[in-house]
Amino acid sequence: MIIMESNVTRAPNTDPFTTQEGPVISEEASLISQEAPKTKGVSLMNGKVVKCVKETHDTWSLDIDVGAENLDYIAGQFISIDPKQFPELERWARFLEKLKGKREVVRAYSLASAPHEPYLTITVKAEEYWDEEDPYPPLLSPLLGSDLLMDRAIEVQGYTGHYVLPEDIESKTEQVLHMVAGSGIVPNWALLKDDLENNRFPSLKHTMIYTNKTFGDIIYRDALFAMAEKYKERFELINLITREEDPAVHGPNFFKGRPSTEFVSRYVSDASTLRVYACGAAITKYAKKKAKETGVPATPRFMEGVASILKDLEIDRKRFKKEVYG
Numbered sequence: 001m002i003i004m005e006s007n008v009t010r011a012p013n014t015d016p017f018t019t020q021e022g023p024v025i026s027e028e029a030s031l032i033s034q035e036a037p038k039t040k041g042v043s044l045m046n047g048k049v050v051k052c053v054k055e056t057h058d059t060w061s062l063d064i065d066v067g068a069e070n071l072d073y074i075a076g077q078f079i080s081i082d083p084k085q086f087p088e089l090e091r092w093a094r095f096l097e098k099l100k101g102k103r104e105v106v107r108a109y110s111l112a113s114a115p116h117e118p119y120l121t122i123t124v125k126a127e128e129y130w131d132e133e134d135p136y137p138p139l140l141s142p143l144l145g146s147d148l149l150m151d152r153a154i155e156v157q158g159y160t161g162h163y164v165l166p167e168d169i170e171s172k173t174e175q176v177l178h179m180v181a182g183s184g185i186v187p188n189w190a191l192l193k194d195d196l197e198n199n200r201f202p203s204l205k206h207t208m209i210y211t212n213k214t215f216g217d218i219i220y221r222d223a224l225f226a227m228a229e230k231y232k233e234r235f236e237l238i239n240l241i242t243r244e245e246d247p248a249v250h251g252p253n254f255f256k257g258r259p260s261t262e263f264v265s266r267y268v269s270d271a272s273t274l275r276v277y278a279c280g281a282a283i284t285k286y287a288k289k290k291a292k293e294t295g296v297p298a299t300p301r302f303m304e305g306v307a308s309i310l311k312d313l314e315i316d317r318k319r320f321k322k323e324v325y326g
């Protein structure tokens with residue numbers, strides 16, 4: 001059944017192929033489903049791209065109007081987008097399907113917006129194609145990570161995901177540690193806005209350790225710094241920069257390098273109750289497969305580093321939620 005509501009069409013999702021492969025969502029869901037707030041299920045919505053903002057040299061945010069009556073999601077959830085809906089990608093998708101010998105499925109995008117905001121916002125990094133390493137070029141992100149879809153229709157499927165703050169979080173902890181890298185900030189930005197702008201969990205303190213290659217790669221930079229200033233009693237922002245000689249020139253909360261156990265523990269008040277929300281790149285399933293075939297171990301990425309730090313800090317899996325983009 002299709003329900004027409006203003007400019008938005010919602011229909012139950014029954015397509016078995018519209019699921020992105022790869023994310024660690026099902027494993028997460030089994031651990032946290034008991035404390036995750038209830039969602040209304042997944043529907044298809046016809047929206048329109050009403051704003052495109054260039055965040056960094058390779059990353060854009062798109063505001064999507066799906067109608068005010070359809071904003072029934074929880075901060076931290078994601079939507080899925082089918083690349084084959086765009087006429088300019090349809091032939092490429094079929095060509096890639098032939099090369100790969102399998103269907104091109106939907107891609108997941110975390111919502112950067114919080115439910116009190118008028119539009120759905122996604123923030124997309126246009127993936128590169130490194131022809132020495134990558135067997136195929138990226139299909140969807142170069143189109144979304146641009147302003148090419150301005151004023152265009154877009155069908156999105158949502159809402160999904162358990163990367164959300166449970167309603168009873170204040171009874172469990174006083175501190176949430178956000179460990180994010182690059183575009184991994186997207187769902188955590190939604191969590192921060194939802195709590196701080198609505199004062200939902202007044203006793204909760206947020207500490208974000210945000211890793212980027214350079215100052216110019218910091219997504220939502222001005223808004224993020226303004227948020228840290230405005231809510232300084234409740235939100236501390238720590239920036240780690242990996243590819244600059246002296247990041248301290250950018251301010252007192254800038255440090256050089258990647259997160260380490262010693263560095264992270266400086267910002268943890270009580271590891272025995274801490275809740276961690278970590279998002280960023282991990283070793284991809286393709287890299288894992290290649291490692292198995294060649295016997296050469298895959299290079300650990302951001303999320304493998306986070307897992308090792310949290311193990312050192314004895315943060316058990318029930319207190320650690322992760323969203324993996326690799």
Ligand SMILES: Cc1cc2nc3c(=O)[nH]c(=O)nc-3n(C[C@H](O)[C@H](O)[C@H](O)COP(=O)(O)OP(=O)(O)OC[C@H]3O[C@@H](n4cnc5c(N)ncnc54)[C@H](O)[C@@H]3O)c2cc1C
Pocket residue numbers: 020022023078100107108109110111122123124125126127134135136137138139140141142183186187286323324325326
């Ligand atoms: C829950 C979730 C939330 C996400 N949120 C965001 C977000 O907020 N912002 C964001 O930018 N991204 C996000 N992502 C990542 C996003 O879903 C896409 O994976 C990303 O945009 C790349 O999609 P693409 O179509 O451009 O590339 P793809 O076409 O998927 O290709 C990506 C890479 O995989 C390789 N590849 C593809 N198929 C094969 C194959 N069969 N064998 C070997 N290698 C292959 C390609 O060579 C390429 O290097 C999220 C992912 C998840 C799971």
